Amino acid sequence: MALKFKGLTIAAVTLSLGLGVAACDGSKKKDDKNLTIGVVSGWAEGEAATALWKKLLTDKGYKVDVKSLDTGPLYTGMAKGDVDLFIDSWLPGTHEDYWKQYGKKLEKVGVWYDKAPLTIAVPNYSPLKSLADLKGKGGQYGGKIVGIEKSSGLYRVSQEKMLPAYGLKDEYKVTTSSTAAMLTELKKATDAKKDIVVTLWRPHWAYTKFPIRDLQDPKVAMGQPDGINTVARKDFTKDQPEVAGWLKKFRMDDKQLGTLEDLIENKYKGQPDQAVAEWLKTNAGFAQSMTG
Numbered sequence: 001m002a003l004k005f006k007g008l009t010i011a012a013v014t015l016s017l018g019l020g021v022a023a024c025d026g027s028k029k030k031d032d033k034n035l036t037i038g039v040v041s042g043w044a045e046g047e048a049a050t051a052l053w054k055k056l057l058t059d060k061g062y063k064v065d066v067k068s069l070d071t072g073p074l075y076t077g078m079a080k081g082d083v084d085l086f087i088d089s090w091l092p093g094t095h096e097d098y099w100k101q102y103g104k105k106l107e108k109v110g111v112w113y114d115k116a117p118l119t120i121a122v123p124n125y126s127p128l129k130s131l132a133d134l135k136g137k138g139g140q141y142g143g144k145i146v147g148i149e150k151s152s153g154l155y156r157v158s159q160e161k162m163l164p165a166y167g168l169k170d171e172y173k174v175t176t177s178s179t180a181a182m183l184t185e186l187k188k189a190t191d192a193k194k195d196i197v198v199t200l201w202r203p204h205w206a207y208t209k210f211p212i213r214d215l216q217d218p219k220v221a222m223g224q225p226d227g228i229n230t231v232a233r234k235d236f237t238k239d240q241p242e243v244a245g246w247l248k249k250f251r252m253d254d255k256q257l258g259t260l261e262d263l264i265e266n267k268y269k270g271q272p273d274q275a276v277a278e279w280l281k282t283n284a285g286f287a288q289s290m291t292g
Contacts, residue, residue: 032239036065038074038083042148042179044205045228046088048260049112049252051272053087055280056291057243071098071151078233079105085236085247087112090226094118094153105234110248113203113228113257118154119214120145120162120222121200123190130216131166134197138171146185146198150176157222158199165221174199186210203254205261246291256283 035057039050054064067074067083075095077083079102089095091108099106122128134141147155159174182198183206189196190210200206200214230247237244252260259282263275280287 034063035084036067037085038067038069040071041068043088044261045203048264049087051276055276056287060291075102081233085232087230089229089231091229093223093226106231107234107236109230109232109244110250111227111229112250112252115225116228117202117225118157118222119200121198121212121214124211124213128215134168140195141197143172145172145174146182147174147176148179148182148199154199162221165219203257205265249290
């Protein structure tokens, strides 16, 4: 997600070499118990859902390999058949470009979170109320809106749609780095009570961790809320009908997702399996409702 265009090609080739191709045509044997799930590092909701499904599937006898990839190589990997699943696909808007490019070689399995908006956020103490209020104030913010990875749909929408819609293109630039770097800048700014504007999205644990709020978007330049989808390589449902059936039932509400994200990001940082284990104990019956 943070890689430049040329880097995407290299990463995609590396992925193909590293994982290998299951068969000459990229297909896999039906009922194979080996599954590869792609995840984008720093996307909290995707990391949480992926860790959860790794546990659920492992408990059912599957061998699950989680690969952390940038968005572009992840979609490329699915299109080639090297990656089976991606549980954090934002459609129809945010990942529109990737779906146009690879959609014919993929399949949608299900929507597990139905209203996920892209946002521009500021600290609660900011005088800004709306994206329109940014006009004429570029100097106060160093002419920048702190963004995430360049290959993310969030960057594209913010830079190419939101800035022009509000007449901000000559005054601001959406910077690119990584989700982790953006959150670090956000923490530093809010700790020091300094001004900052960041690209963000809901659901995200940052809204409970930091004193922040969204700027209003009267022109809907950030787009309508997406659905968070589970998508898969072509023929996944045919090859893995049991797993696909479970994933079609998958749903999480704000409380369920928020508490799991909090455990993963804070209490059990770097130990997602422990976070999921505690969450499943607290949410008795969830595993049975998904895979029972």
